[in-house]
Amino acid sequence: MYENQTFDTILQRMLERIPDTVDKREGSVIFDALAPAAVELTQMYFELSTILSLSFGETTSGIYLDLRAADRGLTRKAASPAQRLGVFYGVNDTPLDVPIGSRYGISGVNYAAVSRISPGNFALVAETSGTVGNLHFGALLPIDYIPGLSRAEIADIRIPGTDTETDEALRERYLTKVREPSTSGNAAHYRQWALEVPGVGAAKVIPLWDGPGTVKVTIVDIERHPATPALLAEVVDYIAEVSPIGADVTVVSAEGFPININATVTLATGYTLPNVQAAFKQAVDDYMKATAFELTYVSYARIGTLLLGTTGVIDYSSLTVNGGTVNVAIQDDYVPMTGTLVLGV
Known part of the structure; x- marks a missing residue:
């Protein structure tokens, strides 16, 4: 709104208020007296523009988005800890029940046993909130001494840990509640x-x-x-x-609906197929995530655009999505998920 209120514009407007009978050239007393004020006014207009953008749900951010959402009874979701499945074994790999509250670690993340699911199977909750609790699988090291324990493993994600809600996610909830x-x-x-x-x-x-x-x-x-x-x-x-x-x-x-992609690509000099394929998969994963419950199909043209936009890809041919060259319909109660992704040269 205040984009036109630049230093030159403000200074010129101020100088126009001075009679022409006074020396207003650059370096004159009048010019040098007004220039610092014009700088401060320019900064003020910049801050006014920022304040204006923070006043609306679609453009606000950070603490100001929290305040805007609070007007509608919404609060930003705090980070939550992951709940995992812990499997414990005694001698001869027999299931072993461990004490509730006993603690275990893997790759710097600690978990505590909170409930028994079945013999040797316990629900574990990460002591650190966030997605970091979802990352690791494999052998657990006991922090406390557990009599009879010969092996412990962390397996399935029962409830995924989440990071603090992003501005984008909170804004979406806010706008949905308003609209x-x-x-x-x-x-x-x-x-x-x-x-x-x-x-x-x-x-x-x-x-x-x-x-x-x-x-x-x-x-x-x-x-x-x-x-x-x-x-x-x-x-x-x-x-x-x-x-x-x-x-x-x-x-x-919802049930997962696999989207299988095959294509032949022409690579730019210096790029390898594994690196290009990994970058393309990330782009496809992001697209699948964005379309879940939003579209009733996966766009064949969009997949081609993502492939052509992948760094290192000059061109492609023979692109198929689930074996065809048309949009793939997604039925109710299904969400698209990246299936097999095969690129050739």
Whole structure:
């Protein structure tokens, strides 16, 4: 809004207010007296422009986005710890029950046993919040002495850990709440409730899906992958607490729909196929994540654009997506996921 209020513009406007009978040339007393004031006014207009952008949901950020969201009863999601499956063995690889609260570590991340699932299988919770708790698999080292323990492993992710909610994610929730008011258990309300559970990345709601009073909520995790049973159970319990009495709510996880890509590429000098393929896969993963619950198809043309935009790719040919050269339809309750990705030269 204030882009035109530059130093030269402001200084010229100030000089025009001085009679022409006074020396206003650069280096004159008048010029040198007004120039510092023009600099300060330029800075003021710059800060006014910044303040203006922080006043609107689509352009605000940081603490100011938190304040804007708070007006609608929303708070930024804090980082949450990962919940993992720990498997413990005694002599002869027999399942071993370990004490609740016992602690184990792997690659600098510590976990504590919080509940018994079955003999030798325990739910572990990371002591460090964030996605770092999702990263490691394999042998665990006990921090506490565990009698009879011969081997411990960390396996499945039961509920993925999440980092502090980004500005983009909070802004999306804020704008959704503003543009799609959630009241009296409408579809927007169920979507809001699902997204309030840490670990849920997106949700789709189908009202009256199986007759009057029924609601179906389909969720995915923060990576837009199918939700784990543990995360699904948390969403079921949370919605049961907050939903209207009498509503017949079904909460399910979306299923993954693999997208297989094959193509022949022409590489630029100095680039290797493994590096190009890794960069292309990351671009495809990001596209799949962005389209989950947003589009009903995966665009063949978009895949080609991503491939051509991959650093090191000059051109491509023989591109197929799930064996064809057309858009791939994604049915309800499915989300696209990168399947096999094969590039040749």
